[in-house]
Amino acid sequence: MRIGGTLVMLAGLIATSLWGGDDYFPFVPFKMYSFTHEADGWAHITRLELVNAEGERFEIDDEATGLRKAEVEGQLTRFREDPELLALVAEAYGDAHPGEPEIVTVEIRIKSYELVDGIRTGEETDVVEVAWSKEGAA
Amino acid sequence: MSAPHPSPRPAARSARFPGPEALRATLPSLSRGVNGFFFTPVALGRVAAMRFLAGVYIWLEWWAYKPFIIQHRFLPEDLYQPLLIGRILPIPAPNYWIVVTTFVVMLAAALPMMFGYRPKLFGWILFVAYFEWMLIYNSYGKVDHANFGFMVLLLALCMMPSKAKWGDRETLSERAGWGFNMVQIAVVCTYFLSTWAKFRYGGFEWANSGVFTWAIIRRGTIFSDWMLDFPWILIAAQWGMICFELLTPIVLFTYKWKRIQYAIIAFFYCFHIAVFAGITISFLPHLFAMACFLPLERVDPKALARKAKAKLKGRKDIPPQRGSHEDAREVESSA
Numbered sequence: 001m002r003i004g005g006t007l008v009m010l011a012g013l014i015a016t017s018l019w020g021g022d023d024y025f026p027f028v029p030f031k032m033y034s035f036t037h038e039a040d041g042w043a044h045i046t047r048l049e050l051v052n053a054e055g056e057r058f059e060i061d062d063e064a065t066g067l068r069k070a071e072v073e074g075q076l077t078r079f080r081e082d083p084e085l086l087a088l089v090a091e092a093y094g095d096a097h098p099g100e101p102e103i104v105t106v107e108i109r110i111k112s113y114e115l116v117d118g119i120r121t122g123e124e125t126d127v128v129e130v131a132w133s134k135e136g137a138a
Numbered sequence: 139m140s141a142p143h144p145s146p147r148p149a150a151r152s153a154r155f156p157g158p159e160a161l162r163a164t165l166p167s168l169s170r171g172v173n174g175f176f177f178t179p180v181a182l183g184r185v186a187a188m189r190f191l192a193g194v195y196i197w198l199e200w201w202a203y204k205p206f207i208i209q210h211r212f213l214p215e216d217l218y219q220p221l222l223i224g225r226i227l228p229i230p231a232p233n234y235w236i237v238v239t240t241f242v243v244m245l246a247a248a249l250p251m252m253f254g255y256r257p258k259l260f261g262w263i264l265f266v267a268y269f270e271w272m273l274i275y276n277s278y279g280k281v282d283h284a285n286f287g288f289m290v291l292l293l294a295l296c297m298m299p300s301k302a303k304w305g306d307r308e309t310l311s312e313r314a315g316w317g318f319n320m321v322q323i324a325v326v327c328t329y330f331l332s333t334w335a336k337f338r339y340g341g342f343e344w345a346n347s348g349v350f351t352w353a354i355i356r357r358g359t360i361f362s363d364w365m366l367d368f369p370w371i372l373i374a375a376q377w378g379m380i381c382f383e384l385l386t387p388i389v390l391f392t393y394k395w396k397r398i399q400y401a402i403i404a405f406f407y408c409f410h411i412a413v414f415a416g417i418t419i420s421f422l423p424h425l426f427a428m429a430c431f432l433p434l435e436r437v438d439p440k441a442l443a444r445k446a447k448a449k450l451k452g453r454k455d456i457p458p459q460r461g462s463h464e465d466a467r468e469v470e471s472s473a
Binding site for chain 1 (some may be wrong): 172176177205206207208209210211212213214216217219221222223238272273276278279280286313316319320323324326334335338346351352355356366367369372373386397
């Protein structure tokens with residue numbers, strides 16, 4: 001019986017590792033850093049930048065709204081399809097920082113470094129991937 | 139496998155039916171092996187120590203390790219991306235009050251559990267609250283993978299005897315042994331199956347790819363940034379990592395040779411220190427769960443407090459309370 005409990009746990013882990021995905025939480029494939037990154041190509045870093053009503057532009061960290069960089073990346077397709085969703089990030093920031101000026105622009109920016117043979121060439125790009133601005137704001 | 143086990147059956151019978159008789163002789167040794175693997179009794183002192191460590195982690199996590207989880211209370215429901223379990227079970231989308239309530243219940247239940255007051259009751263409350271906490275953590279587009287062993291630990295602790303006392307090396311429990319064995323298997327799976335995931339998602343090319351370069355560009359520190367100029371070191375490290383992870387199940391089968399097992403576990407902790415120095419990823423809950431490999435029943439907080447007092451003569455006011463967080467290290471050096 002108790003051995004059964006252990007085996008069920010093990011079976012759950014192995015099954016989701018073989019066929020499942022993150023959706024089957026808590027039994028998830030342990031895929032931290034499992035994706036291959038070509039030694040030649042571009043390495044990307046995502047970040048969120050906000051602009052407030054006073055025109056100040058700043059980058060926010062994971063704790064500022066609770067939405068982590070990894071979560072921004074995880075939902076990037078959604079944000080691309082519907083940039084209006086970024087208004088929710090502005091809303092969350094406003095709720096978390098009640099005293100501060102209103103957020104009028106939210107940008108997902110991706111900085112990329114070129115790699116050749118695993119070494120940075122110094123070539124970098126920094127693009128606005130998705131942006132949202134409050135209507136009427138610049 | 140056939141052990142010289144004394145059989146109560148008459149010899150004549152075994153001559154006529156050699157097959158089943160041989161099987162009968164093998165079965166006890168097999169079941170002894172299985173029982174030894176799953177149910178090697180563990181002293182209750184370790185249960186008390188692990189309950190305490192689990193509570194310590196709960197109290198550390200929300201502010202020192204994953205402060206963004208509680209920040210999820212500000213996120214509008216439209217950013218919530220429920221996992222399968224959140225879609226099947228009637229679990230509401232987190233909002234401000236759900237997150238705050240879960241948080242308070244979790245911290246409140248951890249206290250009595252960690253000090254051994256009604257540890258099963260509060261253990262179950264804690265387990266449920268922590269599970270919901272994990273759903274809040276992982277339901278916004280990214281699932282992390284460091285917490286599995288810790289969740290198994292919380293669950294296993296609920297099923298262990300209530301009467302566990304610190305430093306109790308006498309009272310043995312098969313149930314505790316079984317529970318910790320399950321946690322240990324979960325811990326090892328975290329390593330072993332992650333190699334499988336690397337092959338599955340990254341392909342066999344993973345070990346030759348630029349994944350560590352990428353990781354260091356994103357999260358590098360002064361200890362690792364210099365390596366970017368030496369990609370061959372990183373490739374070697376990737377191969378090393380694969381070998382290390384594939385070999386981790388060995389630790390489960392060394393339970394009869396404690397010194398070897400402790401040495402392997404010490405190596406695991408060193409591995410995580412190196413990873414933390416390089417890319418500031420600590421797998422902290424995993425490290426707490428892994429402590430159940432160690433003979434924490436040998437830790438007697440009173441004796442430790444006395445020792446610590448002698449060392450810190452200048453600061454006399456340290457109360458002779460529960461053991462320090464250095465328990466594991468203390469034990470290792472005294473083992």
